[in-house]
Amino acid sequence: DAGVIQSPRHEVTEMGQEVTLRCKPISGHNSLFWYRQTMMRGLELLIYFNNNVPIDDSGMPEDRFSAKMPNASFSTLKIQPSEPRDSAVYFCASTTLSSNQPQHFGDGTRLSIL
Amino acid sequence: KNEVEQSPQNLTAQEGEFITINCSYSVGISALHWLQQHPGGGIVSLFMLSSGKKKHGRLIATINIQEKHSSLHITASHPRDSAVYICAVRWVSNFGNEKLTFGTGTRLTIIP
Numbered sequence: 001d002a003g004v005i006q007s008p009r010h011e012v013t014e015m016g017q018e019v020t021l022r023c024k025p026i027s028g029h030n031s032l033f034w035y036r037q038t039m040m041r042g043l044e045l046l047i048y049f050n051n052n053v054p055i056d057d058s059g060m061p062e063d064r065f066s067a068k069m070p071n072a073s074f075s076t077l078k079i080q081p082s083e084p085r086d087s088a089v090y091f092c093a094s095t096t097l098s099s100n101q102p103q104h105f106g107d108g109t110r111l112s113i114l
Numbered sequence: 115k116n117e118v119e120q121s122p123q124n125l126t127a128q129e130g131e132f133i134t135i136n137c138s139y140s141v142g143i144s145a146l147h148w149l150q151q152h153p154g155g156g157i158v159s160l161f162m163l164s165s166g167k168k169k170h171g172r173l174i175a176t177i178n179i180q181e182k183h184s185s186l187h188i189t190a191s192h193p194r195d196s197a198v199y200i201c202a203v204r205w206v207s208n209f210g211n212e213k214l215t216f217g218t219g220t221r222l223t224i225i226p
């Protein structure tokens with residue numbers, strides 16, 4: 001079975017550019033999570049969706065960050081404009097919340113903003 | 115806010131030793147996750163538990179809801195167990211939203 005698929009695996013771009021990270025959850029999972037991991041702050045939950053609806057976006061750092069889930073098989077996390085402090089590894093995970101199953105993580109996108 | 119503390123932060127042990135990693139939290143939870151992150155960066159969910167004990171191979175996770183504490187044990191440790199182990203707690207905020215708060219992780223190194 002395919003796991004959670006994230007793209008790109010690595011992204012290097014210049015400050016001010018728009019960055020779009022993509023995630024395809026495991027088929028049948030109805031909840032999707034976006035996380036950010038940095039050395040300073042560890043893992044942080046940015047936003048999560050249940051049945052394609054954003055439930056809690058209180059972890060989104062500021063208005064430059066936005067996330068969408070247009071359908072059950074695709075989500076994006078967008079940063080516009082990007083800043084060097086956004087450099088981190090961004091993980092996507094999916095699960096079925098009501099089933100009490102663990103989350104399955106993608107391999108992450110390593111983002112570097114120069 | 116749920117404060118999650120892990121100990122120790124770093125742990126180095128000889129192959130074969132019994133390993134214990136601890137996690138404490140401050141607010142009642144609905145579930146607790148133990149995650150493993152290897153040097154390559156990938157994250158794997160090891161356990162999710164809300165009471166009692168779970169076992170998978172050489173890994174055992176326990177939780178004491180009253181004491182707000184969980185432990186992850188590794189028996190007969192092996193160099194391939196070297197990784198960062200992260201505790202995460204699932205809880206409900208005052209606004210009714212489900213939250214996930216992570217500990218800072220325990221870096222485990224097993225020496226052959």
